[in-house]
Amino acid sequence: MIPASLKGTDDIWSIPPKWLPSQWEWSNFAALLEQDINGGYFFRSIGVTLIVGVSATFLNLVINILAAYGFARHEFPGKRILWAIFLFTMFVPGITVQITSIQVVTKLNLTNTLFVLILPTAANAYNIFFFRQFYLMIPDSLEESAMLDGANRAQILLKIFLPLSVTPIVVTGVGCFIGHWNSYIWPTLTIVENQDKYSQIMQFVYMLSTNEPRDYGKVVAATLVTMLIPLAVFSVFQKKIVEGVAISGLK
Amino acid sequence: MELKSFGKEALAARRRFKYRGALSGYLCILPAMLFLATFSFAPLILSVTRSFRSYSTGEFVALENFKFILQTPTFVKSFANVLILAGIVVVTQMVISFLMAHLIIKLPLKLAGVVKIGIYIPCMMSGVITSVIFNLFLRYNRGFLDAIMIAMGKDPIYFAQDGIWPYISIIVPTLWLGFGYNTLVMLAGRLNVPREYYEAAKIDGAGVFATMFKITIPNMGNFFILLLVNLIINNLQMLEIPMFITGGGPHEKTITPCMYLFQSFNDMMRDRNITIAGSLLVMIPIVLLNLVAFVLIRSKGSEDA
Numbered sequence: 001m002i003p004a005s006l007k008g009t010d011d012i013w014s015i016p017p018k019w020l021p022s023q024w025e026w027s028n029f030a031a032l033l034e035q036d037i038n039g040g041y042f043f044r045s046i047g048v049t050l051i052v053g054v055s056a057t058f059l060n061l062v063i064n065i066l067a068a069y070g071f072a073r074h075e076f077p078g079k080r081i082l083w084a085i086f087l088f089t090m091f092v093p094g095i096t097v098q099i100t101s102i103q104v105v106t107k108l109n110l111t112n113t114l115f116v117l118i119l120p121t122a123a124n125a126y127n128i129f130f131f132r133q134f135y136l137m138i139p140d141s142l143e144e145s146a147m148l149d150g151a152n153r154a155q156i157l158l159k160i161f162l163p164l165s166v167t168p169i170v171v172t173g174v175g176c177f178i179g180h181w182n183s184y185i186w187p188t189l190t191i192v193e194n195q196d197k198y199s200q201i202m203q204f205v206y207m208l209s210t211n212e213p214r215d216y217g218k219v220v221a222a223t224l225v226t227m228l229i230p231l232a233v234f235s236v237f238q239k240k241i242v243e244g245v246a247i248s249g250l251k
Numbered sequence: 252m253e254l255k256s257f258g259k260e261a262l263a264a265r266r267r268f269k270y271r272g273a274l275s276g277y278l279c280i281l282p283a284m285l286f287l288a289t290f291s292f293a294p295l296i297l298s299v300t301r302s303f304r305s306y307s308t309g310e311f312v313a314l315e316n317f318k319f320i321l322q323t324p325t326f327v328k329s330f331a332n333v334l335i336l337a338g339i340v341v342v343t344q345m346v347i348s349f350l351m352a353h354l355i356i357k358l359p360l361k362l363a364g365v366v367k368i369g370i371y372i373p374c375m376m377s378g379v380i381t382s383v384i385f386n387l388f389l390r391y392n393r394g395f396l397d398a399i400m401i402a403m404g405k406d407p408i409y410f411a412q413d414g415i416w417p418y419i420s421i422i423v424p425t426l427w428l429g430f431g432y433n434t435l436v437m438l439a440g441r442l443n444v445p446r447e448y449y450e451a452a453k454i455d456g457a458g459v460f461a462t463m464f465k466i467t468i469p470n471m472g473n474f475f476i477l478l479l480v481n482l483i484i485n486n487l488q489m490l491e492i493p494m495f496i497t498g499g500g501p502h503e504k505t506i507t508p509c510m511y512l513f514q515s516f517n518d519m520m521r522d523r524n525i526t527i528a529g530s531l532l533v534m535i536p537i538v539l540l541n542l543v544a545f546v547l548i549r550s551k552g553s554e555d556a
Contacts, residue, residue, distance in 0.1 A: 070279025074272040089291040095509045096534045097294035123286035153275045182377030202379045223383045230375035245435045
């Protein structure tokens with residue numbers, strides 16, 4: 001991969017293959033700066049995808065932590081049936097609702113804006129499930145003593161539950177962010193116009209690879225740059241992720 | 252009896268405390284409920300209602316759409332294809348991640364940490380990136396593998412077309428993408444098995460296979476079932492990798508149900524309601540598998556307790 005990104009096109013497809021380029025072509029990376037597809041630029045696409053990923057992750061965490069706290073630590077009429085309804089959404093495959101989801105977001109005037117990428121992933125039953133399992137393990141006494149000290153529900157959630165849920169926050173947060181970074185199908189269906197402004201990174205890389213199959217050095221260079229973000233996220237959170245995967249397997 | 256009444260009071264106080272939270276409870280789940288209603292239930296209900304109606308006239312046609320899609324050869328074929336592809340992927344992935352987890356346990360702790368992180372990295376990659384990487388190797392005449400074939404004086408292989416190669420070119424990248432996650436879950440399950448069991452098995456003179464099937468797998472319990480069901484569900488929905496690597500060819504041999512549906516959705520000429528009926532059919536095995544897993548895990552859980 002790395003040598004290929006530095007090779008000229010002739011070099012990449014040379015026979016027999018060369019492991020190292022005959023000429024180091026940094027131009028593949030330089031060309032990315034100016035590469036435009038349907039009027040959009042590579043680094044703009046990276047920036048837009050980062051914005052989408054970060055805001056979607058933030059929204060996702062807020063909504064799902066709240067819901068998990070609601071289900072784990074409150075009693076209210078209809079709780080069991082509501083929980084069953086929430087869980088049912090985990091069973092519905094994306095493809096089953098693909099076309100009608102587009103209908104819904106079109107009705108809401110969300111298509112071709114960034115909201116169409118951020119809002120549909122905001123609530124996720126699996127994430128709620130994951131946080132709820134965590135909150136069920138926190139002893140009642142902790143909450144009760146805080147209550148006696150005059151703390152209200154919001155304070156309990158912020159001061160007691162949040163600090164204890166670093167692992168699930170990292171695991172679901174990274175999962176949500178990487179999911180957005182890697183997503184290809186949904187953006188291609190919903191960002192049809194305004195591609196110059198909002199095209200997501202995977203859309204961009206895919207179009208680059210189909211538009212210029214001959215210019216493979218550039219495609220590989222783009223792929224390498226694109227891989228850096230998940231790698232960076234992973235290297236920051238690696239311990240928590242590896243530990244969290246094991247816990248998430250527990251259910 | 253001082254103590255008893257105290258306990259009762261505490262219990263009542265706790266219940267009061269909990270039910271006092273009813274309003275706060277509803278408020279907590281309200282945002283998630285609104286989002287799920289809009290982006291999960293509304294589309295699902297729309298799908299169900301549309302699958303029973305004619306696309307052109309909007310009339311109620313009962314099961315006509317379902318009948319039609321089940322008589323579409325490509326759709327039926329795509330199910331057979333995915334059973335082969337997913338079958339091979341699931342079995343292979345279970346075996347290699349089991350063996351890898353077994354290996355990691357034997358490694359010194361520090362090295363095991365490095366290996367765990369190393370094998371997890373591909374799991375962060377997307378279908379697009381994976382296929383760009385693998386296409387570097389697999390391209391006809393121009394990929395690295397064919398370059399090697401040519402250098403050795405042999406004919407280049409058309410990986411997306413020739414013989415069993417299309418299957419291999421889909422299966423290998425799929426395994427590569429999921430291997431890290433599956434190994435880590437396997438490992439977590441494996442660590443769940445009490446060490447004394449192995450010592451006991453050794454004393455009884457149990458062989459490698461007997462230990463594996465009689466000790467390790469049964470005692471991994473939920474992890475094993477969960478991983479298996481997850482793998483089956485995910486691979487039944489295989490889409491991006493076959494679409495980017497073989498494009499469904501040759502002769503629709505590697506087209507999967509999700510790929511067929513995705514392509515039909517994008518084809519303006521096709522009857523959308525028939526495609527929606529097809530997409531509801533894909534949901535049936537997935538819901539059933541989930542229920543099976545749920546029941547198995549429940550019964551297992553009560554056994555342990």
